[in-house]
Amino acid sequence: MTGKEYRTITDVKGPLVFLNKTEPVAFGEIVSLRLSNGTVKNGQVLDTSNDLVIVQVFEGTAKIDREAGVTFLGDVFKLPVSTDLVGRILDGAGRPRDGGPDIVAEKYDDIIGAAINPFSRRSPHDFIQTGISAIDCCTSLVRGQKLPIFSASGLPHNDIALQIARQAKLTGSDEEFVVVFCAMGITAEEYNFFRADLERTGALEKAVLFVNLADDPAVERIITPRLALTAAEYLAFEKDYHVLVIYTDMTNYCDALRQIGAAREEVPGRRGYPGYMYTDLAMLYERAGLIKGKKGSITQFPILTMPGDDITHPIPDLSGYITEGQVVISRELHQQGIYPPINVLPSLSRLMGSCIGEKTTREDHKSVSDQMYAAYAQGRELRGLVAIVGEDALNERDKQLLDFSGVFEDKFLRQSRDEDRSIDETLDLCWTLMSAIDTKYLVRLDQKWIDKYHPDNRK
Amino acid sequence: MKNEGLIYRISGPVVTAIDMKAAMYDVVRVGTEGLMGEVIELHGDKAVIQVYEDTSGIRPGEVVVNTGETLSVSLGPGLLTQIYDGIQRPLPTLEKEMGVFLTRGVDADAFDLEKIWTFEPQVSVGDSVVGGQVIGHVQETDTIVHKIMVVPGNGGVVKSIESGDFNVTQTICTFEDGTEMQMMQKWPVRTPRPYQQKYAPVIPLVTGMRILDFLFPLAKGGAAGIPGPFGSGKTVTQQSLAKYSDAQLVVYIGCGERGNEMTEVLDEFPHLIDPNTGKPLMNRTVMIANTSNMPVAAREASVYTGITIAEYYRDMGYDVALMADSTSRWAEAMREISSRLEEMPGEEGYPAYLSTRIAEFYERAGRVETLNGEDGSITVIGAVSPPGGDISEPVSQGTLRIVKVFWGLDAGLARQRHFPAINWLNSYSLYPQSLDQWFRDNIAQDFPEVRIELSGLLQIESELQEIVQLVGSDALPVDQQLTLEVARMIREYFLQQNGFHDVDAYCDIHLQYKMAKAILAFQESAKSAMASGAQLGDVVNVPSRSDLMRGRLNKGYVDTIDDMVKTMNDEIAATVEEN
Numbered sequence A: 001m002t003g004k005e006y007r008t009i010t011d012v013k014g015p016l017v018f019l020n021k022t023e024p025v026a027f028g029e030i031v032s033l034r035l036s037n038g039t040v041k042n043g044q045v046l047d048t049s050n051d052l053v054i055v056q057v058f059e060g061t062a063k064i065d066r067e068a069g070v071t072f073l074g075d076v077f078k079l080p081v082s083t084d085l086v087g088r089i090l091d092g093a094g095r096p097r098d099g100g101p102d103i104v105a106e107k108y109d110d111i112i113g114a115a116i117n118p119f120s121r122r123s124p125h126d127f128i129q130t131g132i133s134a135i136d137c138c139t140s141l142v143r144g145q146k147l148p149i150f151s152a153s154g155l156p157h158n159d160i161a162l163q164i165a166r167q168a169k170l171t172g173s174d175e176e177f178v179v180v181f182c183a184m185g186i187t188a189e190e191y192n193f194f195r196a197d198l199e200r201t202g203a204l205e206k207a208v209l210f211v212n213l214a215d216d217p218a219v220e221r222i223i224t225p226r227l228a229l230t231a232a233e234y235l236a237f238e239k240d241y242h243v244l245v246i247y248t249d250m251t252n253y254c255d256a257l258r259q260i261g262a263a264r265e266e267v268p269g270r271r272g273y274p275g276y277m278y279t280d281l282a283m284l285y286e287r288a289g290l291i292k293g294k295k296g297s298i299t300q301f302p303i304l305t306m307p308g309d310d311i312t313h314p315i316p317d318l319s320g321y322i323t324e325g326q327v328v329i330s331r332e333l334h335q336q337g338i339y340p341p342i343n344v345l346p347s348l349s350r351l352m353g354s355c356i357g358e359k360t361t362r363e364d365h366k367s368v369s370d371q372m373y374a375a376y377a378q379g380r381e382l383r384g385l386v387a388i389v390g391e392d393a394l395n396e397r398d399k400q401l402l403d404f405s406g407v408f409e410d411k412f413l414r415q416s417r418d419e420d421r422s423i424d425e426t427l428d429l430c431w432t433l434m435s436a437i438d439t440k441y442l443v444r445l446d447q448k449w450i451d452k453y454h455p456d457n458r459k
Numbered sequence B: 001m002k003n004e005g006l007i008y009r010i011s012g013p014v015v016t017a018i019d020m021k022a023a024m025y026d027v028v029r030v031g032t033e034g035l036m037g038e039v040i041e042l043h044g045d046k047a048v049i050q051v052y053e054d055t056s057g058i059r060p061g062e063v064v065v066n067t068g069e070t071l072s073v074s075l076g077p078g079l080l081t082q083i084y085d086g087i088q089r090p091l092p093t094l095e096k097e098m099g100v101f102l103t104r105g106v107d108a109d110a111f112d113l114e115k116i117w118t119f120e121p122q123v124s125v126g127d128s129v130v131g132g133q134v135i136g137h138v139q140e141t142d143t144i145v146h147k148i149m150v151v152p153g154n155g156g157v158v159k160s161i162e163s164g165d166f167n168v169t170q171t172i173c174t175f176e177d178g179t180e181m182q183m184m185q186k187w188p189v190r191t192p193r194p195y196q197q198k199y200a201p202v203i204p205l206v207t208g209m210r211i212l213d214f215l216f217p218l219a220k221g222g223a224a225g226i227p228g229p230f231g232s233g234k235t236v237t238q239q240s241l242a243k244y245s246d247a248q249l250v251v252y253i254g255c256g257e258r259g260n261e262m263t264e265v266l267d268e269f270p271h272l273i274d275p276n277t278g279k280p281l282m283n284r285t286v287m288i289a290n291t292s293n294m295p296v297a298a299r300e301a302s303v304y305t306g307i308t309i310a311e312y313y314r315d316m317g318y319d320v321a322l323m324a325d326s327t328s329r330w331a332e333a334m335r336e337i338s339s340r341l342e343e344m345p346g347e348e349g350y351p352a353y354l355s356t357r358i359a360e361f362y363e364r365a366g367r368v369e370t371l372n373g374e375d376g377s378i379t380v381i382g383a384v385s386p387p388g389g390d391i392s393e394p395v396s397q398g399t400l401r402i403v404k405v406f407w408g409l410d411a412g413l414a415r416q417r418h419f420p421a422i423n424w425l426n427s428y429s430l431y432p433q434s435l436d437q438w439f440r441d442n443i444a445q446d447f448p449e450v451r452i453e454l455s456g457l458l459q460i461e462s463e464l465q466e467i468v469q470l471v472g473s474d475a476l477p478v479d480q481q482l483t484l485e486v487a488r489m490i491r492e493y494f495l496q497q498n499g500f501h502d503v504d505a506y507c508d509i510h511l512q513y514k515m516a517k518a519i520l521a522f523q524e525s526a527k528s529a530m531a532s533g534a535q536l537g538d539v540v541n542v543p544s545r546s547d548l549m550r551g552r553l554n555k556g557y558v559d560t561i562d563d564m565v566k567t568m569n570d571e572i573a574a575t576v577e578e579n
C-alpha cells in the first residue's frame, strides 16, 4: 500500500512533524518524506487520529517545510534478515554502509520485537570465560546474560569490550560467538578503533555492525539498537548462533529518547528523561537470554558512560534495575595506570551462582571469589583509616590486608590487553596472591580448599 | 449509541474510541484483531481505552466492540500452580498458541475448563445459602482444599445440589429462583471482595528469616514495604518469603521485572519442599508474570489480578501471602498511562491519585472474618524500587504512609555482602505490640525482652562506632569493647543469613530464639569472667564460640546448640583461671 502523497504538514517541532487530513494511518507505520529539494527522509508514526498524525523523523527535520510530501508506507519498521547479514556493516537505519549490495532478505522482521514468554525461557548457566581475571573470578559472565559496563568518559571501556569480544569462549567448547555490534552516537575515531580491531582479529567476518555515529541523525539512534537486536534474535533463535551484542553508548540512546519526549511536550521524569525510559530500556535489555528448544543465545554487553561519574544518574540507575548485574569501571584505578580498571566492589553478576563451581569452573571458585572480594574490600577501607592514623597504628592482620589491596590491583586486576587468562590461571593466581595473608585471616576459604590449593600445600 | 464504535486515535497503549456506548472499566475489543482493552476515561462522546497488547499497525477507523463486562478474573479450582500474565492468561497456553514470543490477539481460558474435579457438597436441598457461603469443596492440590463459595451478593434456597465429578463450567447447584451455580465464578479485579469484618492482626507471618521474625516481624494480614536500590536484595527476599513463610498460599506477582527471574521460580519451586507442610511449594503457589517488556497496561492490571485471586482464597479461610515485585513498576505503568491521558501530573510526573491507589491496594490486605465466618488473611509484601535508592520519592513515601512494616535494604550492606542487606537501624515494624502475646505463648515467655535486648545492643553499637571512627576501638573501656563484640556477633551470626544456603536459608523460629539466647549467654559469661579478671581477647577467642557460630550452617543445629552454648560458657569461665 504505497499510498498517496500528502502535503498537509501543519507543524514541525524538533524531530517531529505534525500533519492532518490523512486517510487512516496506522500506529507505528513507516513514513517517507520527500523534501522540495528532492531529499528523502524516513520516519515513523508516534500518534495517529482522524484529525492529526505525529511523525518522528529519524534524520532530523532540517529543511522540512509545509510543502514536503509525506507518504505512509503501510507497514511497521522491518529489517530484512538472512544469514547474509553476517560480515556486513550497515548504517543506523539498516542500509549498507560498506559499499556492498542490499541484504537479500530471507524475510522481514518487525524491529520492535515481541517479548519472550517468561514461561518459554531457559535459565542461563554456561560460564563464559572472558580471559579477564576480574570478570571471570568476581563477576562471572553467563551465556544469555545482560551485563552492562558502567563507565564514564575517558575510560577504556571500549578496550575492555573488545577484549571480551575477542576472548570470550565457553570452557571446554569451541563454539564461537557472532558479534553484533551497535554504535549509537560514538565518534568516528571510536568506531574506527572498533572496526580495525575486529578486522585485525578476523572477527569482522563473523560480525554484523550497525553504525550510527556522532554526526549521524540523533533520532535514528532510537531504531539502531532495535535493528541490531532483531538481527541478533534472528541469528540466535532461528540460525542457532551464540550472539554477543555489544552496544555503545547507551547514554546517547537515552539522550535521543529525551529529545523526542521534549518535542512531544511530555511530562518529564528525572533529569528530563521520559517517565517510560525504564520500560523502553527493558524492551532492549530483555531481548537477551535463552529459549527452550532453541540452541542459540543472546548475551548482551551494553556500554554506558555515566554522566558525571554518577551511578545514581537515571541512565545507569534504570539500567541496573533491568540488567543482571554490572561491571563498573573506575576512574581512580585508571588514573593509577591499571588496565582493566574494574572496580569489583560495586560490580556484580547476579547469575554468577548458576555458572560457577565444580562442574563448570572449579570447585573452589566461589570460596576464592568471596575471599578475594572480602580481603580487597577490607584492604581498601583500611586505606582510608591509614590516611588518618598512619600505618603504624595497624595490627598485623590489618597490615596484611592493606598490602593485599595493593597487590590485588597490581597483580590480579592488571593484565595486558591481549592477555587471555584461563579460569584455572586466574584462580591459581588468586591463591598465590592470597598466600601473602596468614591463613587464619582467610576466614571465607573452606579448609578443604586450603588443603588442596594453597601454595604451601601444593608443593 | 451502540455497543460498537470506531477508533479515533491511537497513542501507544492508549486508544480513543468514538460513537460507542461505554461505562468506566468496561472491557472492550479493539481493532480487527480484537485486542483486549479497558475503558479508563470518558470524555464527551469519546471513550479512552487502555489496551493490554501492543497497538502497532492499528488504524483509526477500525472497530471497537464493548463487551459490557468489567475486567474480571476467573476463580475456581485449577488456579494453583498456574503462571499467568497480567490479565490472567496462562503463559503455557500462550506458548502453545503463539510460540515462544508473545504476539497478540490470543484469548486463553484461565484454567482448564474440561478438567474433572470431584465435588463434595456441603449443603442440602432446601438449605438457604447466602453470598460467600461454602456449598461444597474439591481437593485442588495435595495441600489445598478448594471451597466452592456462592458469589458474594448471590444466594437463595437450594433446589438441587450435585455430588461427584464435574468440570468447572457444569452446573453443580441450582436455586429455587432458577439461578445456577458452577465451580467457576468471575469477579471484577478492581472491586475488593467483601468480608464481614477486619480483625486486628495478632499472629505473625513466620518467615524463617531471623532479622524479619525477630526484629521486624510482620503480622498475618499485615503489609510490608521493601524499598531498596538495584541489586540490594528485594527479589531474593521476596522469593525467600514465597518459599519459607508459613502462609498457606502464595500469590507471587512479577510486576515489570526480569523474565529470567520468573524462569528461575518456575524451575525451582516444583522441586522445593515447603518446610511447613513437606509438600512441593508449587502446590500452594499462583504466579503472575508481567515482565518489564510486556505491555504496560497489563502490568497495571497485574497487581489487581493478583490481589483478587488472593482474596478469593482468603475467603476460603486461608492465610495468603502476596508478593509484588516491584510496586514501583506498577506505579510507573500508571504514570505512563496517565501522561498519555494528558492528566495533570502530580509529583515526579506520577498521577495525583498515585498515593490513593497505593493505599487502596494495601488496604486489601488484612485478617478478616469471611462471609462464611472463617478466619482468613492476606499479607502483602511490596518491593519498591526508588530511583537512585532515595526513598524520598512518591512511591516509597506513598507506601510508607500505609504499611506498618518497613524493611529497608541498604546498598552499603549489600556491597559488604551482608545479606539480607536490611538496615537494622532504620527498618521498623509497628506490629510487635500486637504480636508479643503470640510470641510469649508460642515461642518463649521472654521473647519480646530478648528482642529488645538485641536491638538495644545494635543501637549502642552504632553510637560506639562513631567514637571508634575517631579514636580506634582500643581507646574504649573493656566493657564497651565487649559490647562491640556482642553486637558483631549479632550481625554476623544472627542477622546474616544467606538466602541460597542449603541449611541456613530457612531458620526455624524456635531455633532463632535459641540463637538469640546464645548471644546473650555469651555476653553474660564474658561479663562475669571479665569481672573475675579474664582478658577480653581470651574470652572472645575461645574456640567453642566460633564452633557455635559456624554450627548454624549444619543440619540438626537445633539439637546441638544447647550443648555448644554450655561448652562455650565453660571455656569462657576457664579463661579466668588462666590469668
Ligand SMILES: Nc1ncnc2c1ncn2[C@@H]1O[C@H](COP(=O)(O)OP(=O)(O)OP(=O)(O)O)[C@@H](O)[C@H]1O
Binding pocket: A320, A321, A322, A349, A350, A351, B228, B229, B230, B231, B232, B233, B234, B235, B236, B237, B257, B385, B414, B419, B420, B421, B497, B498, B499, B500
Ligand atoms: N539474602 C541474600 N542472600 C544471599 N545473597 C543475596 C541475598 N540478597 C541479595 N543477594 C545477592 O544480591 C543480588 C541482588 O539481589 P536481588 O536480585 O534480590 O536485588 P533486587 O533488590 O531485587 O534488585 P533489582 O531492583 O535490580 O531487581 C543477588 O543476585 C544475590 O547475589
Ligand SMILES: [Mg+2]
Binding pocket: B234, B235, B236, B257, B325
Ligand atoms: Mg529484583
